[in-house]
Amino acid sequence: MQNSYLCLVLGTLSFTLASISPNAASAFEDVNMGSAISVEGGHIVARWDTRGFHHYNIRWSANGGPEKQVERAGDKSFVYLTPYQPGVLYSISVQGCDKNFASSSKCTSWDGASCGNPRNPCTGPIPMPIKSRGGLCLDVDAPNQRVNGGRVQVWACNGSDQQLWSINGGRIVSLAGKCLDAHLPDIHKNGGRIQVWDCNNSAQQNWRQNRLELRNGGGKCLDVHAPMLHQNGGIVQLWQCNGTIQQSWSQPGLL
Numbered sequence: 145m146q147n148s149y150l151c152l153v154l155g156t157l158s159f160t161l162a163s164i165s166p167n168a169a170s171a172f173e174d175v176n177m178g179s180a181i182s183v184e185g186g187h188i189v190a191r192w193d194t195r196g197f198h199h200y201n202i203r204w205s206a207n208g209g210p211e212k213q214v215e216r217a218g219d220k221s222f223v224y225l226t227p228y229q230p231g232v233l234y235s236i237s238v239q240g241c242d243k244n245f246a247s248s249s250k251c252t253s254w255d256g257a258s259c260g261n262p263r264n265p266c267t268g269p270i271p272m273p274i275k276s277r278g279g280l281c282l283d284v285d286a287p288n289q290r291v292n293g294g295r296v297q298v299w300a301c302n303g304s305d306q307q308l309w310s311i312n313g314g315r316i317v318s319l320a321g322k323c324l325d326a327h328l329p330d331i332h333k334n335g336g337r338i339q340v341w342d343c344n345n346s347a348q349q350n351w352r353q354n355r356l357e358l359r360n361g362g363g364k365c366l367d368v369h370a371p372m373l374h375q376n377g378g379i380v381q382l383w384q385c386n387g388t389i390q391q392s393w394s395q396p397g398l399l
Contacts, residue, residue: 177255179238183228183268186310186319190236191222192255197240201251204236227305227319228271233260269310271319273301277356277392278373281307282324282380284340289320294340296324298368298378311395314350315343316358323349324366326382331362336382338366356392357385365391 178193190202200216204225216223225236237256241249259266274282280298284306288294301307308319316324322340326348330336343349347361358366364382368390372378385391 175252177238179255179257181236181257181259183266186271187224188226188228188234192238198243201239206232269312271308271310272395273307274309274395277389283307292341296338296380299376316351325349326360334383338380367391
């Protein structure tokens with residue numbers, strides 16, 4: 145089919161108002177967005193390959209529950225959706241939209257992905273508890289889990305958000321997206337304070353696994369203050385690496 149043109153002639157002037165290809169809309173709508181879903185920093189993240197649109201619509205659901213929709217403005221290719229929870233099936237669909245006029249958009253078809261069941265597990269470091277030899281779990285003081293400087297302690301293992309951590313590229317990341325951090329002035333000191341902070345790839349946020357030890361970039365080990373090894377609220381600190389039980393940590397499948 146040939147393209148059709150609509151022209152107006154006013155006196156001696158001719159204007160072409162539109163050039164319409166009958167296949168243009170369907171070709172646009174058939175764009176494959178390359179949608180994918182994974183776990184990053186303890187959160188479910190939707191990503192897509194196709195770029196160049198004005199904005200993107202993302203629909204997602206958990207375990208087939210009510211569908212939620214968010215919009216990602218600008219030429220971005222990802223969005224953080226929700227904290228990851230083990231055993232939950234997550235589904236997403238993404239479409240890209242061009243803003244033609246102030247009140248309307250032309251969008252691609254929805255392109256979907258899912259993860260979270262045994263046949264299709266979510267990729268990426270999965271958040272899990274980190275347990276001390278004293279039987280308590282590494283824990284962020286709940287009211288401050290999203291605050292820079294939030295206190296890190298040990299607490300009875302309970303599966304709460306503040307006890308879920310992912311180990312990724314030398315970083316230990318809380319479910320709230322903060323990194324396990326040694327207070328900078330104390331990075332080389334016994335008794336140095338441990339906290340959570342915005343992830344920034346600094347030495348104080350670098351942790352290396354050595355058997356059951358977690359050794360910081362300053363050379364000290366993650367340590368529970370010995371008299372509080374079995375107490376809720378026990379102090380977590382830096383200390384010279386010595387192989388004692390207060391420096392022994394485990395996380396199933398990772399440590």
